[in-house]
Amino acid sequence: MAAATNATVKSDLQKKSGVRDPAAHLARMASLLALERAYEIDQTRTNIAHLAPTSLQKRGLCLLSMRVTATRTGLGGKVLAEFERDSSPLPPHSMRVGDVVGIIEGSGKGAAKKKGGDDGEPASCEGVLTKLEETRITIAFKDDNEGGLEGKVFRINKLANDISYARMSDALSALQTHVETNTLSPLFQVLLEGREPSFRAPDDEDELQMFNENLNDSQKNAVVFAQRAQECALIHGPPGTGKTETIVEVIRQFVKKGMRVLVCGPSNISVDNIVERLAPSRLSLIRIGHPARVLPACLEATLDVQLKTSDAAALVLDIRAEIDANLKKIGKTKSRSERKTLWQQNRDLRKDLKQREKGAIRALIDGANVVLCTLNGAGGKNVRFARPFDVAVIDEATQALEPETWIALLQAPKAILAGDHKQLPPTVKCPDATAKGFERTVFDNLLHNHGEGVKVLLDTQYRMHDSIMNWSSGAMYEGLLKSHDAVRQRLLCDLAGIQKTDETATSLMLVDTAGCDIWENVAEDGESRYNQGEAALVQAYLKTLLAAGVRAADIAIISPYNGQVALIKSMVRELEGGELVEVGSVDGFQGREKEAIIISLVRSNPDANVGFLKESRRLNVAITRAKRHVCLICDSETIERGDPFLKGIMEWFFEHGEVLPAQSITS
Numbered sequence: 001m002a003a004a005t006n007a008t009v010k011s012d013l014q015k016k017s018g019v020r021d022p023a024a025h026l027a028r029m030a031s032l033l034a035l036e037r038a039y040e041i042d043q044t045r046t047n048i049a050h051l052a053p054t055s056l057q058k059r060g061l062c063l064l065s066m067r068v069t070a071t072r073t074g075l076g077g078k079v080l081a082e083f084e085r086d087s088s089p090l091p092p093h094s095m096r097v098g099d100v101v102g103i104i105e106g107s108g109k110g111a112a113k114k115k116g117g118d119d120g121e122p123a124s125c126e127g128v129l130t131k132l133e134e135t136r137i138t139i140a141f142k143d144d145n146e147g148g149l150e151g152k153v154f155r156i157n158k159l160a161n162d163i164s165y166a167r168m169s170d171a172l173s174a175l176q177t178h179v180e181t182n183t184l185s186p187l188f189q190v191l192l193e194g195r196e197p198s199f200r201a202p203d204d205e206d207e208l209q210m211f212n213e214n215l216n217d218s219q220k221n222a223v224v225f226a227q228r229a230q231e232c233a234l235i236h237g238p239p240g241t242g243k244t245e246t247i248v249e250v251i252r253q254f255v256k257k258g259m260r261v262l263v264c265g266p267s268n269i270s271v272d273n274i275v276e277r278l279a280p281s282r283l284s285l286i287r288i289g290h291p292a293r294v295l296p297a298c299l300e301a302t303l304d305v306q307l308k309t310s311d312a313a314a315l316v317l318d319i320r321a322e323i324d325a326n327l328k329k330i331g332k333t334k335s336r337s338e339r340k341t342l343w344q345q346n347r348d349l350r351k352d353l354k355q356r357e358k359g360a361i362r363a364l365i366d367g368a369n370v371v372l373c374t375l376n377g378a379g380g381k382n383v384r385f386a387r388p389f390d391v392a393v394i395d396e397a398t399q400a401l402e403p404e405t406w407i408a409l410l411q412a413p414k415a416i417l418a419g420d421h422k423q424l425p426p427t428v429k430c431p432d433a434t435a436k437g438f439e440r441t442v443f444d445n446l447l448h449n450h451g452e453g454v455k456v457l458l459d460t461q462y463r464m465h466d467s468i469m470n471w472s473s474g475a476m477y478e479g480l481l482k483s484h485d486a487v488r489q490r491l492l493c494d495l496a497g498i499q500k501t502d503e504t505a506t507s508l509m510l511v512d513t514a515g516c517d518i519w520e521n522v523a524e525d526g527e528s529r530y531n532q533g534e535a536a537l538v539q540a541y542l543k544t545l546l547a548a549g550v551r552a553a554d555i556a557i558i559s560p561y562n563g564q565v566a567l568i569k570s571m572v573r574e575l576e577g578g579e580l581v582e583v584g585s586v587d588g589f590q591g592r593e594k595e596a597i598i599i600s601l602v603r604s605n606p607d608a609n610v611g612f613l614k615e616s617r618r619l620n621v622a623i624t625r626a627k628r629h630v631c632l633i634c635d636s637e638t639i640e641r642g643d644p645f646l647k648g649i650m651e652w653f654f655e656h657g658e659v660l661p662a663q664s665i666t667s
């Protein structure tokens with residue numbers, strides 16, 4: 001009877017909050033995750049299995065004829081191998097530090113088409129790329145490769161990363177089990193079952209003494225809100241409103257209360273941003289993550305570095321030296337049996353090394369008040385089996401996939417999520433999964449299900465000129481934002497060394513190509529677009545800014561279309577000093593800022609077809625990257641007719657900015 005009553009209450013709650021049946025919701029998430037995974041495997045497999053290694057190399061996914069020139073032992077007993085090819089610079093490639101790679105013995109040149117990879121011959125060995133130099137790359141392997149690597153020739157393939165999918169999938173399974181056994185924590189009852197989030201009543205304790213006295217009222221309010229939340233709270237931080245600054249204070253206040261905090265973000269850079277700002281506070285903190293993926297400035301805080309300097313370090317140093325000495329001997333000896341014995345010795349030594357390091361790692365992680373890692377990193381053994389956490393703080397939560405966020409949320413009974421759902425959502429590669437809503441985040445769901453009461457807004461921005469901010473505030477944030485006095489009226493011409501010109505004395509500039517016969521084109525890949533005429537205007541406008549004294553490093557050019565980014569990159573490189581001007585996609589520029597931003601919108605056609613420019617969050621990100629100046633280069637006729645939101649942008653620029661007809665610009 002009691003169970004029936006509980007069930008009725010639950011279903012009422014679910015109806016009220018619009019939450020679906022949690023089991024069905026999790027099953028749906030699992031199927032979307034599988035779709036995304038299948039899509040990525042398919043892309044990798046298509047690349048790896050259907051292309052000859054030379055074509056793969058041309059696409060930057062493979063490096064051929066790489067010879068191992070040295071091996072040594074790194075932390076965790078990992079084998080670090082250096083690969084070079086005749087000391088000549090590596091060909092252009094898309095591999096980055098932190099990528100998972102597979103090595104396959106043989107040069108690969110002229111190898112059979114299907115050799116190597118997912119459904120061809122398996123990679124000899126998988127590792128993580130830890131260092132990238134002009135002529136050399138270093139890869140970390142878990143164990144010795146039987147027979148050794150030195151002197152042999154390999155090709156190196158970039159691989160899809162399985163671990164992140166496995167961890168998301170594990171998190172979903174763990175939650176399904178909690179649903180089935182009726183053991184969801186109050187936090188997950190809020191997140192999945194529609195239970196209303198609760199907040200402690202304000203009391204004297206909430207008159208918190210802030211560590212950072214410079215926080216503005218909305219930031220202080222957010223800190224107090226986070227302390228009062230019993231299960232969860234959202235901190236909504238529009239562009240430049242000091243989200244990271246606020247999170248740092250939230251964490252310090254939790255620690256002051258004796259709480260143990262897990263801090264996560266979807267990317268390494270989002271975690272390192274917090275590590276950098278938290279480090280001066282001298283909290284006992286530890287950053288978990290492969291040192292290859294961590295910002296150099298944050299290395300001191302990493303587990304690996306702390307492990308080197310801890311008491312346990314001395315215990316493992318001699319074992320490491322012994323392993324390295326054996327490796328040298330293996331390289332020199334001609335006797336097969338001696339080599340075999342040495343390999344066996346090294347295997348035993350590595351086991352011992354791992355065991356000792358395990359104890360030291362546990363002591364370091366359990367001793368820290370604040371543990372920081374990516375959301376995915378929170379699924380590793382080091383976090384899952386650590387001393388329990390009291391709260392999880394997640395930055396950039398609006399850039400994280402739902403199952404990815406669950407990984408970290410499973411580690412604590414309370415969660416604070418910060419982000420801005422009015423900027424771009426997480427990247428989903430599979431179009432089908434996107435269409436089915438895989439971009440929706442935990443932050444979105446909480447807001448949708450529980451309304452504004454679960455959220456606090458940071459309302460003062462420290463980045464943009466007022467007229468840039470006012471467009472964004474009105475179009476995206478219900479007019480609730482304001483500018484801090486220090487930035488409100490800042491123009492380019494107020495910077496030292498910059499002349500006052502029509503361009504530098506305005507914060508908004510529209511270069512209008514309407515009626516100029518400047519049309520868009522479809523790029524070779526059949527998907528992306530470019531606009532040659534706009535690219536020429538970008539170049540001309542850039543020259544004008546540089547001539548007025550604006551530093552190249554203070555300017556960025558962004559476009560929603562990769563085809564246009566590539567075209568502009570090649571044109572800008574030709575300009576003197578142009579290499580210091582950053583050129584990138586809007587999506588790649590989220591989270592960044594520059595004094596001046598030039599945006600090329602590309603679309604210009606008689607049908608007023610504006611494609612994915614309609615996504616208001618993309619234009620919001622583009623325009624709010626600028627501190628003092630935004631120059632929008634576009635065809636106002638196409639843009640205005642294409643979509644009401646875009647029409648609003650045009651109207652704003654016409655009303656509040658300067659307008660320069662494209663004809664008046666000469667390159």
Ligand SMILES: Nc1ncnc2c1ncn2[C@@H]1O[C@H](COP(=O)(O)OP(=O)(O)OP(=O)(O)O)[C@@H](O)[C@H]1O
Binds near residue numbers: 238244
């Ligand atoms: N209370 C404050 N007083 C003065 N400056 C501040 C304050 N809060 C934040 N700032 C400054 O504003 C800038 C943006 O802050 P922060 O990086 O924390 O913002 P964010 O919201 O995380 O940024 P993003 O829009 O990139 O997500 C920084 O230069 C920071 O020092």
